[in-house]
Amino acid sequence: MTTLNPENHETDASAQRLSFPRLHARTQRFSLGTPRAFTVAPDGSRVVFVRSASGTDRANQLWVLDLAADGSPVERVAADPRALLGGSAEQLSAAERARRERSREGGAGVVGYATDAAVELAAFALSGRLFAAELRAGTARELPVPGPVIDPRPSPDGRHIAYVAEGALRVTGADGGPDRALAEPEGAGAGTVTYGLAEFIAAEEMQRSRGFWWSPESDRLLVARVDDTPVRRWWIADPAHPERQPEQVAYPAAGTPNADVRLFVIGLDGARTEVVWDRERYPYLARVHWSASGAPLLLVQARDQRSALYLAVDPDAGTTRMVHADEDEDWLELFPGVPCWSPSGQLVRIADEGGARVLAVGERPLTGPQLHVRAVLDVTDDSVLISASAGEAATDPALGEVHVYRVNELGVERVSQEPGVHSAVRAGDVTVLVSATLDHYGSRVRVLRDGKQLATVVSHAQQPGLTPRVTLTEGGARRIPCAVLLPTGYDPSTGTRLPVLLDPYGGPHAQRVLSARNVFLTSQWFADQGFAVVVADGRGTPGRSPAWEKAVKGDLTRTLDDQVEALHALAERFPLDLDRVAIRGWSFGGYLSAMAVLRRPDVFHAAVAGAPVTDLRLYDTHYQERYLGDPATSPEAYRTSSLVADEGLVDPAEPHRPLLVIHGLADDNVVVAHALRLSSALLAAGRPHEVLPLSGVTHMTPQEQVAENLLLLQVDFLKRSLGL
Template sequence: MQSFDDDNSKKKNLKRSRSNPCNMPVTDSNILDDCNIFPVEEIVQYPLPGYVAPTSVSFSPDDSIITFLFSPDHTLNRKVFAYDLKSSKQELFFSPPDGGLDESNISPEEKLRRERLRERGLGVTRYEWVKTSSKRKAIMVPLPAGIYLQDLSSPKPELKLPSTPCSPIIDPHLSPDGTMLAYVRDSELHVLNLLNNELKQLTYGAKGSALTHGVAEYIAQEEMDRKNGYWWSLDSKYIAFTEVDSSEIPLFRIMHQGKSSLGSDAQEDHAYPFAGASNVKVRLGVVSSAGGAVTWMDLLCGGTDQPENDEEYLARVNWMTGNVLTVQVLNRLHTELKILNYDIKTGQRSVILEEEHGTWVNLQDCFTPLDRTSKFPGGFIWASERTGFRHLYLHGTNGNLLGAITEGDWMVEQIAGVNEAAGLVYFTGTYDRPLESNLYCAKLFRDENQPLQAPVRLTRSKGKHVVVLDHHMRNFVDIHDSLDSPPKVLLRSLQDGSLVMPLYEQSFTIPRYKKLHLEPPEIVELQANDGSTLFGALYKPDKTRFGPPPYKTMISVYGGPCVQLVCDSWINTVDMRAQYLRSKGVLVWKLDNRGTARRGLKFEGSVKNKFGSVDADDQLTGAEWLIKQGLAEAGRIGLYGWSYGGYLSAMTLARFPDVFRCAISGAPVTSWDGYDTFYTEKYMGLPSDNPTSYEFGSVMHHVIKMKGSLLLVHGMIDENVHFRHTARLVNALVAAGKPYELLIFPDGRHMPRGQRDRIYMEKRIWDFIERNL
């Protein structure tokens, strides 16, 4: 392969040497002292450089105060701070009396919840404002020790409800009127009256059984992005809740092989629904917040392995005015979704909307009830991908379509707020570029006989914007970052996006950023074999240190649905493993193949029944593009990834042995018949319906062709992608006589969390790359 520099003598001088630990050109002795500029420990140090800005931003009920989680010492241990908009003063609002949440005081239930949320934060991880008719300003903070209330005018918090490790408080939420607190304890739903401290248990019969009341089941949390198992009515008089019955799901046992103890402490059982098998049974009840009999809605989800079940998954629950309960249910094949309205007194229902698509129906959180006004009889906003891109539509109370709110070859992401009086809806989306996320405004009510107007952009800088609107629809908090800018927090006018005041900004003299010589990756475009535009990101080594290309190359892979890696975000600039490899003279490349997120349903749907096919083909296309550009050379390219990325790394190595030399496969799904129902069947159908797709999509099917080196990394108590995936692949490798390397973490779940484990893993990863490229 020709280099950019055709001077053969220069090529000889720039030849890499494995005896040089920094992997630099051997002729440049002046820079050998830079070997320790980027120690491997930097890869695993959190927060990442620049990611110390406030999070969990919220407005007080009267919009006079902005609260947020923040760590003054720039660690993961956060407290609640308050910023007074009138006085422009910031003060500490809540500091955990006992230090708050840390890795030593987390209950088993909380540990699993944090796995579902991919949560790393410590100290305070969430809070809620108490919404009352009085001028009192207070927040509720759940901690391992219990539930605290903190009044802004009080120097000390009040412990309202103690918690214990053996009986922890799960998922506490305040009532809309601020007078009650609902929570789950011992699998039952309870309510605490905050005015008189009276406790009431609302549900019975679950404790000690295979039932739970008010807790979202595993599939809801992991795959449906539904974290809640109960919902307050708007007037605080009722609570809708799920009853989950897992009694008919065979338990999957995970042994804690690294523990010195035996017995129940060294094992855990999970009701895990495998592809093609039955899901848990879920039904929906409504109970008065004052207690009393439960009214069960006419609904039963799950409990069968039959593909024709059109109400398999309870996807979303919302309350509308007048105590109408609105429920979204999805069929087993993910091609039909229904919105149901329930009479909570009788449990009877009516279908108000049906959504169908031959590819699949993506769940989203854009359903927004609208009040009845003098100009509008009421209804709701709905988001549909009927055109191939997610857009907003206005519907009447009975579900009748009144018109489109947005349109075009771009997608709406989330509704940020609705100003019904002004007839405006605010949302984030990709109107300007699919690699960015901006806040836009559109008319709620379309002008008759007029074409739909383009949305108005309210965020001004390129990159990603996460927004929080105030209650009066006057201002919004803009949390902005880009490849060139670490996160900053600004208060802007909702009228035109103009700056009201900066709340938190960081300079580019971030110590770690400067010390490690981090540089943003270069974003490029290329074409897939079907003509689709693909986006890639390049982390190029420093030419002055490592000479001209081609370079040893590692491809950072995810490639699965619902995720976009390549975007205009600071998270890519501080991808510490990519930057570490770059500092070692390795070119790092990322490519979002067909099937990944934020590009529309046609692009995403390319992988329907084709896991390991189209996605791996595109990764090959990316590698060939690098070779054609003279940046890489065949046989000196590797891959690394985790979860779906671990799967795709191993699959691509096996399918294209003449191009890829090695792969690091972390927590991979190696055969889709061993993963869960919801995710697998959405994209691959049922195993009984698509045996050929399942066979081709299994890494084991391609092992016989594998030539390169493979490092498998997995936690042995991973309750999401079970260790058996790696074990099954090892069996296939042994049977085929293929060498492999194995790195296991006996106490690790889906990702190693301990600092010691992560440092050890990164050292092993670099050692593997250095030996094999």
């Protein structure tokens, strides 16, 4: 339950007096108050976004920035959740809480919205109720429909709003017209079958959070039907409340059955046609695209993710035809924004070709090895807007930078100029450029028309009260991207060597060495406790090259090798005391931290492992099988990479190093069984360790007091363990 109460908001001055750990927790890592989720009207008249009122306010409002041609840009509130709910507490259904956990959404209020094609109508859910905002008029109203409402989306023409409630896809008139179900869970499937929602692994691993898509003509929808009957059931209990029933979770662990996912074309009259493809060979529905530029487009993957098909759908017959096929001996990555059609009907995709990650339109690559393409942001007749980092062939690669580029057959033009991490949203001649840099807190938002700045969107994010003292560099023969942070006020002329704290994520899908200030706030706070903090992005992390990312195939322990290599290389240039080295991390970083003290106690002297994956057979199919294969056919890969093997821990005779394992008991992503199995193996091997269970805490650790005290407890443990 979230109480939307403005009386709880602190002024910037009072918030600034709080300690960094409390402020870090209260501001949700200094993200509250930041404008985000931008949508640009195709006529360039307005920009829609969400933002909360202050850096400690969780309740997002829906905003409109009017870009009138004859006047100055004006911001106005289009929907205020406090007014719409009458100040009452926000209630979330279990399904909505699960959706937010998958997307790592910690905010409240209007956390997501969708618009019609003209960006005149927005739909969103509050407390499981459906609301619509008329963006030109600036008014918002509730539409009385059955709930709890999930993921409402207007039709392109703005006449209807489709949404999911109790596993059924429903549609209602945007003017408050009749509401009806288009697809409902069948008979015995109630509770296991849903229409219009993404299954667990699509939302958690494929970054596909949607389960239905409107046709451009607004007369029918593509709707995913998910049946999780085949998926094994796990039970998540809260031992602190034995009176409560355990929660049942359908979790597809590596090597076990996935949910059955089908796709239907469903008309507003209820007519239904199943979309047919070889689901036996290509069970993963990874991407769906439906625009006026071509037939509905699907990207489907084989279970081993080494092959994929791009399929065009005949929405009348439900048949599909292959547009393109991809294969890779390791795996095929998924990317934001693709596949899609260009306005001229050409296939737009991102591909690993010739050792580089390139943008391809039709059969022609439009970028080369100088760029490592990361996402497609927009496609028009005359250009494709992409985000990319420097490729392996770049003559002057900028470490940790991500830029926005405009690409067409004539060449590549960089849109973002200052060093940093940039992204953008574009429609027509208006581009919203979002930039994070090392010389500025948070992100800055500029609205451009034909490249010229029209306006800025103000951020209300809290000032952290500390400035990272960071050096971006490379370490070792592999030129591992690294960041080194020293304590504020440290004088290198004293020659004093500092105890070291490695602070990595270190695994796939998360880059930590970025040219952005807020990325290093927590690392600097740890540095100010007396450590030299090292952040290293070894093999497997994104942003460099396909070969770099795929070097961990079959053996995730290579990520630890790179942490060691970076540490030793940096010790030749920075005041690092290699006799006092600790490591901390969460999720994959927790796995890496535990592995460090268990496999390399000669290098690491203490570790904090938060929510670590320890038995890799317990993690989900789409993620784990991508890197290690099927545990039935690749058991050795799982034994090598897991911290707990069937016969126990690796190298039981090695020195024992202090290890603190932290885990939320309500975590449904990395379940607490990982921590418990590791603890049992450590106990059996006679290895001292500490376990901190967090009652009611998920993988996100959203609770303010928990998040604050976790930082303080980690510092205390690390200082004790290193004798500081």
